[in-house]
Amino acid sequence: MSSEYKYSDPIEQLNPKLYSKPDISSENFIESYRQSRLASVTALKLNNNTPLDSSHIYILSGDEIEKSIKSFEINRNDYLDEKENTIQKLISLSMSLKLSLECVMDFQHLSTFLKVNDTLLSFNIKKHDTLNAAIIAQLVEFELRLLGKLQ
Amino acid sequence: VIREFILVGLRNFRTYFYLKSCLEYGWPCHKVIIYGKDKLNISNYLNSQFILDGFSISIDMEIEQLLKNFEVEYYVENNFNKLFDSINKEKCRNILFSGAGKVSHEFVTNFQVIHAHPGRLPEYKGSTTFYYSLLKEQMLYCSTFIMNEKLDSGEILNEVQVPLAECLNIPIDDILDPLVRAKCVNELMIPSPQKNNERAGNKNHKIYYKIHPVLRKILLNKLFNHMS
Numbered sequence: 001m002s003s004e005y006k007y008s009d010p011i012e013q014l015n016p017k018l019y020s021k022p023d024i025s026s027e028n029f030i031e032s033y034r035q036s037r038l039a040s041v042t043a044l045k046l047n048n049n050t051p052l053d054s055s056h057i058y059i060l061s062g063d064e065i066e067k068s069i070k071s072f073e074i075n076r077n078d079y080l081d082e083k084e085n086t087i088q089k090l091i092s093l094s095m096s097l098k099l100s101l102e103c104v105m106d107f108q109h110l111s112t113f114l115k116v117n118d119t120l121l122s123f124n125i126k127k128h129d130t131l132n133a134a135i136i137a138q139l140v141e142f143e144l145r146l147l148g149k150l151q
Numbered sequence: 152v153i154r155e156f157i158l159v160g161l162r163n164f165r166t167y168f169y170l171k172s173c174l175e176y177g178w179p180c181h182k183v184i185i186y187g188k189d190k191l192n193i194s195n196y197l198n199s200q201f202i203l204d205g206f207s208i209s210i211d212m213e214i215e216q217l218l219k220n221f222e223v224e225y226y227v228e229n230n231f232n233k234l235f236d237s238i239n240k241e242k243c244r245n246i247l248f249s250g251a252g253k254v255s256h257e258f259v260t261n262f263q264v265i266h267a268h269p270g271r272l273p274e275y276k277g278s279t280t281f282y283y284s285l286l287k288e289q290m291l292y293c294s295t296f297i298m299n300e301k302l303d304s305g306e307i308l309n310e311v312q313v314p315l316a317e318c319l320n321i322p323i324d325d326i327l328d329p330l331v332r333a334k335c336v337n338e339l340m341i342p343s344p345q346k347n348n349e350r351a352g353n354k355n356h357k358i359y360y361k362i363h364p365v366l367r368k369i370l371l372n373k374l375f376n377h378m379s
Contacts, residue, residue: 022364
């Protein structure tokens with residue numbers, strides 16, 4: 001049984017049933033998730049001294065968040081193409097969910113937040129521009145802090 | 152009051168629990184229709200008894216053996232909606248549904264199709280809602296309702312709620328999910344005179360989507376590691 005966290009693997013991301021019947025039987029599942037995320041954060045921050053400026057990110061309204069969640073959850077394949085426009089959409093959704101989760105714990109928002117970050121991390125990290133990389137690292141660090149409080 | 156119904160389902164734990172409840176609690180089952188080719192493997196749970204807030208089910212025989220106690224029709228067709236012409240010949244117009252997928256316009260307009268949804272309605276529509284309510288409120292909910300063409304939106308018949316503390320050590324997908332549904336249907340079929348099914352309406356509702364595996368695991372750890 002593999003204890004690796006597979007949900008941000010680019011090949012696995014293409015599986016439309018990725019989240020349907022997950023194998024979470026491993027006792028180390030949460031730890032392998034945490035290690036995978038920490039490794040991604042390290043890679044995103046490597047040689048990256050860009051000052052964090054997220055002012056250009058479009059923050060979605062409450063209604064827009066719900067519509068984007070629906071779109072992402074139902075048409076996840078539309079978000080896997082690694083084009084700049086898609087990356088910006090995913091970062092916008094992830095950042096909006098982060099801001100929402102800072103105010104109130106909503107488990108649907110958290111679930112989608114984790115999936116959006118899985119998708120962002122499945123992309124070739126070297127291809128992210130340094131500002132995007134810094135922002136994604138910040139989103140994942142927030143995710144880890146939030147999950148740490150839940151356990 | 153449901154005077155009689157046809158149980159229509161796949162070979163799954165939900166159908167198993169409904170069949171056991173018919174026998175053990177006296178649900179007025181007129182006939183059983185089993186569709187699809189899937190098998191049910193009960194070997195992991197054979198000779199186990201599961202109790203949820205006073206409602207108990209034992210797994211002590213294969214589903215095929217259990218079905219011998221009923222008048223049963225079998226169909227290999229995997230799509231429930233394609234059985235309409237066969238089922239439409241029945242006089243009984245109540246269906247208790249333990250299958251999967253969307254139910255067609257034909258069925259919901261010609262029958263009362265009763266479905267047990269493991270979430271409080273209308274607040275928790277959609278998928279894996281019991282994970283969400285257990286995480287959010289430490290409560291497991293189930294609602295029965297008459298299906299219409301919209302997702303989890305028909306007339307609500309009754310509801311049960313069970314605190315997380317009652318759910319400890321029960322395998323969540325295989326057992327807890329069908330068990331709470333059977334408990335909820337049981338309270339619909341055999342209403343307790345003391346039971347007050349009235350509930351405060353809450354207009355806040357949204358659709359839930361498949362929960363992320365990390366959140367699933369956090370909930371499982373809460374259910375199974377509570378003593379460590």
